[in-house]
Amino acid sequence: MGAAAPGAYAKTGEVRQxxxxxCVEAFSAGGFHGATMEDIAEQVSISQAGLLHHFDSKAELLAEVLAAHERETAAIAREADDLDLLRTHLEVAHANEACPGLIQLHSIISSEAMTGEHPTHELHRARYDSLRLHLTRVFAELRGRGRLKVDTRLEILADLLIAVMDGLQRQWLYNPSAVDVSTDVEAFLAGVVDDEA
Known part of the structure; x- marks a missing residue:
């Protein structure tokens, strides 16, 4: 079998992107169940067979869209200083404001995924468990350094920060001019974390 043409891999990567x-547009508009492979293929101007050449199923497509966003978020966290891990959530909020379609997708799919039979149910459950554990450790480190202003249990602080970010993002999707997610998250953290300690 001959070698692939020089531009073949780049073209394949371009088509996949x-x-x-x-998918972000289709799933944001109709959710997982409302979007069809036919709609997605038509939007990219390829056949359904061409679409299936790149992705085996709609569930695989959705998982890859969500995983790509998680990788971007993880990259932001990796660049953070140990003492500033909590502040990376502000950077994530800033980054999310640039892609409302993706945030809308996350909101719709995470609601649909509450049912056990949804293809991303386990992905979402694991994501929340991992994020809760990560934030609990960050708050524990901050408490150890004398930087927490409150005596609230660490697990509860983690739950609250997740709820604040998720809730603010949903409100922002309804009315972006009325809600500033990163500013509001910063205000929440200012009430919990002492920057001067």
Missing amino acids: KILDA
Whole structure:
């Protein structure tokens, strides 16, 4: 078998990215069950067979869209200083404001995924468990350094920060001009964390 043409892999990567971008729009508009493979293929101007060449199923498409966003978020966290891990959530909030379609997708799919039969139910459950554990450790480190202003249990602080971010993002999707997610998250953290300690 001959070697692939020099531009073949780049073209394949480009097509895959176009498919994933189309998925964000399709899933944001109709949720997982409302979007169809036919709609996604049509939006990218390829056949359904061409779409299936890149992704085996709609569930695989959705998982890849969500995983790509998680990788971007993880990259932001990796660049943070140990003492500033909590502040990375502000950077994530800033980054999310640039992609409302993706945030809308996360909101719709996470609501649908509450039922056990949804293909991303386990992905979402694991994500929340991992985030809760991560934030609990961060708050524990901050308490150890004397930087927490409150005596609230660490697990509860983790739950509250997740709820604040998720809730603010949903409100922002309804009315972006009325809600500033990163400013509001910063205000919440200012009430919990002492920057001067």
